Amino acid sequence: MLSIVRITLKGIFRDRIFQGIMALSLFFVFIPSVASLSMRQVTELSTTLSLSLISFIMLLLAVFLGATSIWKDIERRYTFSVLSLPVSRSTYLVGRFLGIAIFMLIAALFLGSAAIVSIKIASLTYPPARPLLWFAIITSIVFDALKYIIVVAVSMTLATVSTSFFLPVFGAISIFMAGTVTQQVFDYLHTPSAQAAVSAAIRKAALVLYYLLPNLGGFDLKVHAIYAIPLNTQGLLLTGVYFLAYTGIVMSVGALLFARREMK
Numbered sequence: 001m002l003s004i005v006r007i008t009l010k011g012i013f014r015d016r017i018f019q020g021i022m023a024l025s026l027f028f029v030f031i032p033s034v035a036s037l038s039m040r041q042v043t044e045l046s047t048t049l050s051l052s053l054i055s056f057i058m059l060l061l062a063v064f065l066g067a068t069s070i071w072k073d074i075e076r077r078y079t080f081s082v083l084s085l086p087v088s089r090s091t092y093l094v095g096r097f098l099g100i101a102i103f104m105l106i107a108a109l110f111l112g113s114a115a116i117v118s119i120k121i122a123s124l125t126y127p128p129a130r131p132l133l134w135f136a137i138i139t140s141i142v143f144d145a146l147k148y149i150i151v152v153a154v155s156m157t158l159a160t161v162s163t164s165f166f167l168p169v170f171g172a173i174s175i176f177m178a179g180t181v182t183q184q185v186f187d188y189l190h191t192p193s194a195q196a197a198v199s200a201a202i203r204k205a206a207l208v209l210y211y212l213l214p215n216l217g218g219f220d221l222k223v224h225a226i227y228a229i230p231l232n233t234q235g236l237l238l239t240g241v242y243f244l245a246y247t248g249i250v251m252s253v254g255a256l257l258f259a260r261r262e263m264k
Contacts, residue, residue, distance in 0.1 A: 001095040004087070008099025012065065021107055024057055028114040032122040041129075046122035047137065047226045050115035054108070055144055059176065061107060062148035065100050066155030067168035070258075090255035097156055097251060101149045108145035112138065133228035139236065140221035146243045147219035151176050153247050154214065157254035160261060178209075179216035186210045214246055 012018070028050060035045040070093070116137065123132055155172035162168055188194050189203050218239045224231055 001091050001098070004092060004095025005099040005102065008069070008096050009103060012100070012103050017061070017065075017103075018107070018110075021057060021061075021110065024053075025111060025114045027053055028118040031118045032125060035122055036126065042126035043119065043123045043128035043132065044226050047119050047132075048222070050118050051137075051140060051144070051222050051225060054111045054115055054141060057111060058104065058108065058144060058148040059151070061104060062151040063155055063169055063172045063176075065103070066152035067159055067165050067172060069096050069100060070156060070159040071162065071165045071168070089258050093156065093160065093255050093258050094251060097153060100152050100156075104145055104149050104152065108141055112141040115141065130228050133225070133230070136221065136228065136231055137225040139231060140225040143219045143221055143236075143239065146240075147216050150179075150214050150216065150243065150247055150250070153250040153254070157250050157257065160254050160258040175213060176216065179214040180220070181217070182210050182213050182215050183217040215242070218242065 031046050031049045031053070032042070035042045035049060038045050073096075116134075119132070119137065151172055154175050155168045158168040158171045159165070185206060189198060189206055195203070218235075221231065223229060
């Protein structure tokens with residue numbers, strides 16, 4: 001499995017994806033200048049723009065790396081060569097996933113460093129009304145990376161049953177968009193107004209989807225980072241356990257589907 005992880009990382013770097021990330025990171029240089037146009041809350045706006053830019057880049061990486069990894073290997077018939085060796089399909093799939101997940105963490109580390117420099121410059125130029133909570137900013141970046149690793153797992157699982165990259169790409173984007181609002185929908189359906197306006201069948205269907213779809217809202221800590229709100233340690237631990245459990249379940253399903261797939 002370690003060999004597959006190393007090959008996956010080498011392939012990503014060989015495709016010059018990291019160079020593309022370095023090019024996009026140049027936008028962090030302009031964030032303090034753009035934020036200064038607000039005339040107030042410059043540091044808060046710089047933090048918002050920096051974290052949003054990280055989220056956008058990480059989403060692109062998660063969707064396209066996760067969706068195209070398996071599909072590209074099958075199209076190039078690389079998968080047949082690997083599986084002819086004493087390597088199981090589940091080992092191959094998990095090795096690919098771990099390689100992409102490690103790259104996502106590396107990208108988050110690089111982008112996070114650029115964002116911290118940008119936020120620091122903005123805070124020195126325009127001192128904020130309240131001191132920055134660097135722990136919240138760093139934790140927000142880390143949990144953002146974990147969120148998009150879940151997206152990678154989802155897109156790779158979809159890729160195990162798809163013959164093209166359209167299903168994993170658009171499926172992962174759809175699940176990501178739905179996963180960001182599942183908690184809000186769940187909370188709304190338990191309000192008295194929703195129970196009076198929404199039928200019981202729809203509430204039950206929404207409850208099923210709530211448990212099936214990833215709850216990505218719990219990984220979004222941008223508000224804490226922007227407004228220096230202290231974090232709940234117990235909530236962070238529960239979110240970390242949820243990440244491990246959900247990712248493990250999704251990849252287990254993907255391994256079962258990939259084991260039953262016919263290779264032509």
